[in-house]
Amino acid sequence: MTQHHKHLVSRSDCPVDQLEWFVNHTLPVEEQAKVHAHLVGCAFCQAEVQNWMELRQALQTVSVHTPAPRADLFLQIEQQLDLPHQLAPWLHLPRLLQACGLALLVCAEHFRAQARLIRRELFWMPLVIVPLISLTVYLPPWQHSPGTAALLTALCTAFGMAFLYGREVDPAREMTLVTPTSPRLVLGVRCCLVFGYNLLLNCGLVLPFLAVQGIVTPAWFLANWLAPLCCLSAIALLLSILVNTSTALVVCILLWGLRLLPGVQTFLMGGPQPFWPTPGLQQYEHFWHQGPLLFALAILTMVLAFLLLERKERFSG
C-alpha cells in the first residue's frame, strides 16, 4: 500500500481480489454488478480500481507499439503444413498398429496358401509317427532312456524338412515359380509351418512327462531333445537345397544311425555293455549333447540354406 492510500482503509467486505477482474470485465455478470455496487460507497476500492485501470491503460499503449509479425509468415506456415511433418512418437502408434495388422494379414495369407500347397503327408505322417515314438518315453523298456525317443522324433522332423524344397518333391513348384513371391519367403513360410507343427507335436507329447516325472527336465529337453532336432532339421533342409531330397534323407539316416547304434546293440544284446566300444562313437555322441552349440549350428545352417536358395533359384530360373 502506498502513502497515497494511507487515509483509505479497506473494509472487511471489500472485494479486493476481484477488482482487477472487474477492470478487465471478466467477472460473471452478477459479480460484476456486486463489485460495482460496492464501489459506489468505498473510496479504497475506487482507488484500487483506478490503479488497475491505469495499469491496464499503460499496458494497452505498449501493446499498440508492439511490432507486427512479418507479412509472409502465414505463407511459410502453409508451406510447413504441406511438408510431410514429423509426428510425435505416440502419434505413430495407430499407423504402426495398422502396418502390423496388414503384415499379419499378408503373413496369414501366405501361410494359408502354403499350407494348401505343401504335401499332405508332411502333416499327417508326423501326427502318427511322433506320438508313436514319443510313447517310448512312457513305456517300460525305454522309460529310463528318453534319448531314443528324442532321436527318432528328430529324424522324423528332419525328414519333413527335407521334403520342403525341390523339383521332385514340391507339387506346387511350378505354381510358386510363376508368382512374384520370393522363393525365400515361400520356403520360410513352409519351414515355419512344418517345423512349427512338428515342434508343437514334440512339445505337446513331452510336456506331461516334463511336468509329472522327474526323468526329463526342461534343461535336458532343450539340450538333448530340441537342440539335436533343430540341428538335424537344418542340415536336412540345407542338403535338400544344395543337392536333393534323397541325399538329405540318406545323410540324416546315416548321422542318426551312428547315434542309434549303441541303443540298438543294447536292445538286441540285452546287456548294458556295447558290443563294439569305440571312443570315436562316444565323442560323436557327446557332440550331439552340446545344446548351445547345436542351436548355433542350426541357426548358421538355416542362414546358409536361405543364402544358397537365392543363388540356386537365380541360376536355375
Next chain:
Amino acid sequence: MIQSGFAKYICERVSRDVYQESSDYLLLLRVANRDREALAEMYARFQRPLFRYLFHLVGHKELAEDLLQEVMVIIWQKAHTFRGTARASGWIFGIAHHQAFKALRRDGSATCLELEVVMDLVDEQATPEADLLRRTTHEEVSLALACLTPEHREVLELAFFQDFACKEIAAIVGIPVGTVKSRLSYARHALKAALFRNGWET
C-alpha cells in the same frame, strides 16, 4: 468514470460471450476438418494478440515469429482434440504458453532486475501509482516490463492485453487460481518498482 462505463462493460461482455466465442469455436471446428481457409481466418484473427503475447514473453521478434509459426502448425494438427469445454482462445493461448516457455527454458531467460531488490523499493515511493503510470511513456513501460520475469509478464499480458478471466489464465498457464491472483499483484508492484528504478538510473 466507473459508473458510466458499467452498462458498456456488460454489453461488451455479453456480446463477446455470444458472438466472439461461438465464432472462434466454429472456426476451430472448421480447422479440425482440415479447412485451410478457416486456418487463414484464424491466423488473421489471432495473429496480432498471439504475436503480442509471444513477443512480450520472449522479447525477440524473430523468435516470436518462429513460435507463432509453431503455434499455428500445432493448432492445425491438434484442432480435433479441442473439446469445447473452455473458450477456444484459451486453448490457443495455452498452446502458445507451452511453446513460449519451452523456448525460454531452452534459451535460459534473463531478467534485468532482481525482483527482491525491486520489492524493497516499492514502499519508499510517495508518488501514487496511477499518477506514475499516467506520466510514463510506452517505452518506459516496455523497459519496465522487460525487467519482470516471463511468468509475471505473462499474467499481466493475459489479464490486461488479452482480457482473460482469472480461471482462464489459471488454465492457460497451468497454475492454481490463487497463484494467478498473487502473481498478478506481485507483477503490478514489481512493474511500478521497475519504473522507479529505471527512472532513477536514466
